[in-house]
Amino acid sequence: MLCHTALNRAAAVARHWAAAGCPVVIHLDSRVPEAERAGLAAALADLSDVRFSRRVACEWGTFSLVEATILATTQILQEFPAVDRVYLTSGSCLPLRPIAELQAYLAAYPDTDFIESVTTADVGWTVGGLNKERFTLRFPFSWRRHRRLFDGYVVLQRRLGIQRRIPEGLVPHLGSQWWCLTRKTLEAILNHPERRRHDRYFRRVWIPDESYFQSLARKVGAKVESRSLTLSKFDFQGRPHVFYDDHLHLLRRTEAFVARKIWPEAKLLYDTYLDPTTASANRPEPSPGKIDRLFAKAVERRVKGRPGLYMQSRFPTRTRGGNRSAAPYGVFSGFADLFVDFHGWLAKATEARVHGHLFAPDRAHFAASEAIFKGGLSDSANLRDYNPRSFLTNLIWNSRGERQCFQFGPNDAQDIAQFLAGDPNANILIVSGAFSIPLWRSGRPFAEIRAEAARLQKVEAEFIALLQEPETKARVRVWNLADFVEDPVEPLRQIVDELNPRAEQRQEALPQMVDLSGFAQFIQNLRNQGMQPVLMGDFPTELDMAAINTALSRPREAR
Amino acid sequence: MMPDPVGGPSALWHAYRNRLRRRQLLFRAFLRRKDLTQVTDRTAAIRDSDVLCFVCVRNEALRLPAFLAHNRRLGVRHFLFVDNASSDGTAAILADAPDISVWRTEASYKASRFGMDWLTWLMAQFGHGHWCLTLDADEILVYPYWETRPLTALTDWLEQHGRASFGALTLDMYPGGAISQGSPDLIDDPITHLRWFDSGNYQVQVQPKLRNLWIQGGARARAFFADEPRKAPTLNKTPLVRWHWRYAYVNSTHALLPPRLNEVYATDAGELTSGVLLHTKFLPEIVERSQEEKLRGEHFADGAQYAAYYDRLVDDPVLHCATSTRYTGWRQLEALGLMSRGGMDMSGGQEWG
Numbered sequence: 001m002l003c004h005t006a007l008n009r010a011a012a013v014a015r016h017w018a019a020a021g022c023p024v025v026i027h028l029d030s031r032v033p034e035a036e037r038a039g040l041a042a043a044l045a046d047l048s049d050v051r052f053s054r055r056v057a058c059e060w061g062t063f064s065l066v067e068a069t070i071l072a073t074t075q076i077l078q079e080f081p082a083v084d085r086v087y088l089t090s091g092s093c094l095p096l097r098p099i100a101e102l103q104a105y106l107a108a109y110p111d112t113d114f115i116e117s118v119t120t121a122d123v124g125w126t127v128g129g130l131n132k133e134r135f136t137l138r139f140p141f142s143w144r145r146h147r148r149l150f151d152g153y154v155v156l157q158r159r160l161g162i163q164r165r166i167p168e169g170l171v172p173h174l175g176s177q178w179w180c181l182t183r184k185t186l187e188a189i190l191n192h193p194e195r196r197r198h199d200r201y202f203r204r205v206w207i208p209d210e211s212y213f214q215s216l217a218r219k220v221g222a223k224v225e226s227r228s229l230t231l232s233k234f235d236f237q238g239r240p241h242v243f244y245d246d247h248l249h250l251l252r253r254t255e256a257f258v259a260r261k262i263w264p265e266a267k268l269l270y271d272t273y274l275d276p277t278t279a280s281a282n283r284p285e286p287s288p289g290k291i292d293r294l295f296a297k298a299v300e301r302r303v304k305g306r307p308g309l310y311m312q313s314r315f316p317t318r319t320r321g322g323n324r325s326a327a328p329y330g331v332f333s334g335f336a337d338l339f340v341d342f343h344g345w346l347a348k349a350t351e352a353r354v355h356g357h358l359f360a361p362d363r364a365h366f367a368a369s370e371a372i373f374k375g376g377l378s379d380s381a382n383l384r385d386y387n388p389r390s391f392l393t394n395l396i397w398n399s400r401g402e403r404q405c406f407q408f409g410p411n412d413a414q415d416i417a418q419f420l421a422g423d424p425n426a427n428i429l430i431v432s433g434a435f436s437i438p439l440w441r442s443g444r445p446f447a448e449i450r451a452e453a454a455r456l457q458k459v460e461a462e463f464i465a466l467l468q469e470p471e472t473k474a475r476v477r478v479w480n481l482a483d484f485v486e487d488p489v490e491p492l493r494q495i496v497d498e499l500n501p502r503a504e505q506r507q508e509a510l511p512q513m514v515d516l517s518g519f520a521q522f523i524q525n526l527r528n529q530g531m532q533p534v535l536m537g538d539f540p541t542e543l544d545m546a547a548i549n550t551a552l553s554r555p556r557e558a559r
Numbered sequence: 560m561m562p563d564p565v566g567g568p569s570a571l572w573h574a575y576r577n578r579l580r581r582r583q584l585l586f587r588a589f590l591r592r593k594d595l596t597q598v599t600d601r602t603a604a605i606r607d608s609d610v611l612c613f614v615c616v617r618n619e620a621l622r623l624p625a626f627l628a629h630n631r632r633l634g635v636r637h638f639l640f641v642d643n644a645s646s647d648g649t650a651a652i653l654a655d656a657p658d659i660s661v662w663r664t665e666a667s668y669k670a671s672r673f674g675m676d677w678l679t680w681l682m683a684q685f686g687h688g689h690w691c692l693t694l695d696a697d698e699i700l701v702y703p704y705w706e707t708r709p710l711t712a713l714t715d716w717l718e719q720h721g722r723a724s725f726g727a728l729t730l731d732m733y734p735g736g737a738i739s740q741g742s743p744d745l746i747d748d749p750i751t752h753l754r755w756f757d758s759g760n761y762q763v764q765v766q767p768k769l770r771n772l773w774i775q776g777g778a779r780a781r782a783f784f785a786d787e788p789r790k791a792p793t794l795n796k797t798p799l800v801r802w803h804w805r806y807a808y809v810n811s812t813h814a815l816l817p818p819r820l821n822e823v824y825a826t827d828a829g830e831l832t833s834g835v836l837l838h839t840k841f842l843p844e845i846v847e848r849s850q851e852e853k854l855r856g857e858h859f860a861d862g863a864q865y866a867a868y869y870d871r872l873v874d875d876p877v878l879h880c881a882t883s884t885r886y887t888g889w890r891q892l893e894a895l896g897l898m899s900r901g902g903m904d905m906s907g908g909q910e911w912g
Contacts, residue, residue, distance in 0.1 A: 237720065242715070242716070246707035265709065265712070298900070302829050302831075302901050306830070307828070310763045311899070312727065312728040312774065312795060312824060312898065313824045314830040315772055315825075315826060320828045372781070372881065373882065374759065374882050375757065375759020375882060376759065376883065383762075383781070387763075387788075391762075394759045397759060
């Protein structure tokens with residue numbers, strides 16, 4: 001048992017092993033102060049089968065950990081001739097199943113060495129890129145204390161192409177440092193005629209505690225079962241996950257014999273698993289993979305986050321997904337001006353939440369005219385315009401699981417346009433020039449209408465130009481009013497199919513168009529007044545409204 | 560949404576300005592030390608690995624029992640209080656605990672940068688090398704797994720990942736009805752009374768100078784600041800920091816110097832671990848207190864601008880609305896995206912939302 005901190009816990013665990021008839025040899029990091037050592041020794045003084053090995057100073061990543069292991073292992077094999085298996089643990093390991101179950105398990109696998117041992121080519125889990133190079137470069141500098149020297153020396157060796165020779169007959173293998181080996185295998189390794197050569201070689205290998213026994217077990221021809229009986233998980237930076245009290249049920253599900261690392265103050269875990277009254281039972285094989293998914297999810301949360309969420313600890317830069325909402329949504333421009341009750345139809349056809357003009361100058365027109373939308377989102381134009389991006393990303397985030405659609409036009413606050421254009425989740429559909437329809441129907445004085453039409457046309461043209469820039473990520477489709485009016489059926493059907501691909505109601509009739517008889521003349525009047533109506537297209541002078549609406553109301557043939 | 564960082568001369572200039580600013584703040588704190596009179600000194604009990612909690616209070620007898628109980632449960636080992644002229648039972652509550660040291664002052668809260676000069680002085684003296692939690696008495700810190708993983712587990716985790724500071728969002732909690740309603744007997748756990756919050760109306764932007772986020776929104780912005788959203792209270796905080804005597808909070812605990820400590824958020828699309836400060840401001844007594852605070856004018860740099868805000872509070876408003884969310888625990892806040900586990904594993908397995 002390799003120990004350096006939380007010695008009271010280590011003592012309790014050593015006592016637990018000893019109580020089950022397993023002798024324990026503890027290696028205590030020599031940097032641990034004398035008072036703590038004495039405390040530990042006193043706590044275990046009554047147990048004759050718990051002993052202490054000679055001490056070395058242990059530094060992570062260096063041979064000192066192997067040295068400590070060798071010292072303790074040699075001692076346990078010498079002083080306890082009855083020992084036929086050695087299980088390497090640490091002071092923060094905790095047996096999860098009664099020791100008797102482990103003993104029975106090992107008895108069922110005679111002569112088997114449980115040691116994870118994988119060739120460097122097949123290792124997928126090392127973090128930082130050093131696999132094979134652990135064995136072919138030299139590492140004289142401390143990674144902890146002299147990181148720059150460490151990294152620099154690695155780079156230098158790569159540049160110069162300097163490589164160490166791997167001793168003949170040794171195939172580098174990597175694996176968890178927590179193994180359970182037979183006396184036979186350990187003696188073969190420790191009494192190997194070339195032991196000094198091995199040690200000299202591994203002294204300059206990086207993290208040799210993950211490769212010394214793993215490689216040599218192969219060399220001495222052990223019967224290797226390549227897995228560790230100790231459950232241990234690593235996070236995205238390659239640091240061991242710590243288990244806390246809330247992991248109790250999770251740990252149980254793994255059926256593992258031993259787990260690492262346990263947080264020293266996880267009282268519930270220690271109390272539960274060191275309870276001497278737990279009866280051993282015939283339980284299933286360890287299956288540490290059962291909880292892998294949860295750990296993979298943790299890594300994903302840290303590295304990828306939840307797209308579309310902007311909060312206290314997630315605020316991506318523009319280039320890293322900072323221009324993205326949580327889910328796809330539809331932005332409709334001009335449709336509500338062109339069709340009677342477009343909202344109602346769209347909501348029914350696409351099963352989406354259809355808002356009005358969310359960015360209207362007076363207030364945010366939420367669906368059903370709500371004053372406060374989900375999540376406490378206010379319809380106040382001031383609050384919205386203070387940070388329109390937050391407003392929109394909040395709206396989409398708050399309604400995850402339900403498709404959102406809203407109307408957007410040249411009369412709305414345009415500050416959000418940049419975000420819309422850059423958001424891959426935006427599905428922007430524009431009937432350009434349709435803003436002129438309500439103006440035409442407004443009955444306001446023509447001079448006013450003309451000025452307003454020119455203003456709106458300018459705003460809409462700018463929006464469309466923005467959407468046509470190469471960096472636009474939104475899905476954009478623009479029809480001019482004239483083209484759309486001539487054949488509205490196909491585009492509308494496509495929209496429904498896209499927004500609600502799973503819809504059953506494909507036969508749903510399309511919405512009726514407002515009566516545009518005489519609209520061509522209105523366009524001509526604008527022209528006559530010196531305006532250049534470019535966004536409406538070449539509007540037909542003769543328009544058969546009845547035919548259009550018949551076509552729209554004709555049910556779609558079932559496919 | 561956030562500009563990628565710039566380098567070059569302007570970055571150096573900013574760094575220089577920030578350094579200067581930090582020194583000014585430390586000097587102010589040094590001058591303000593004279594305001595403080597030590598009442599009880601139990602700081603000899605502080606051990607190297609202890610998490611410390613720094614608080615400036617005025618008349619918080621109502622909230623203190625729950626505040627102390629919660630933070631003791633989280634594993635705070637020593638509290639260092641500045642009592643700013645309390646006239647209720649505050650002093651008595653703080654007097655008798657072995658883990659509390661108290662300084663008293665009658666000086667102006669506003670002139671002390673809303674108490675921060677006093678706390679900066681105490682932190683420079685006692686906080687160096689410790690993880691320090693700086694809170695108001697109406698803030699209850701929750702973070703992922705707080706019931707089973709005390710602060711030392713959190714700080715171990717942060718250190719393991721090379722972080723020296725921890726961010727939290729202030730979440731305004733409010734009752735189901737008018738805020739004057741309800742009985743103060745419930746103060747054992749104010750959250751049983753203040754059950755509701757706004758889950759998704761927070762506005763986030765970056766302040767490039769100090770590299771901190773600026774988050775506003777929530778119930779107060781919705782109900783009181785719709786006309787002037789810029790004035791709505793700042794909600795981002797960095798309450799937990801592994802302290803160095805050279806550090807200084809700039810503006811409450813919203814931002815501190817040096818600026819790297821303000822980077823409590825991931826900019827690479829991932830998420831860092833963060834928490835929430837449940838804000839228990841809206842207990843019934845707030846109605847009366849607002850009247851007093853309006854007269855004192857000690858809480859805002861330009862108090863007159865906030866007169867309307869106090870008036871609204873005195874009018875006993877209802878913050879609850881049809882889309883308010885009922886608080887059920889940290890897992891809910893995590894699922895809603897108000898806090899994040901970051902890379903902490905998903906023990907317990909349940910997913911909400």
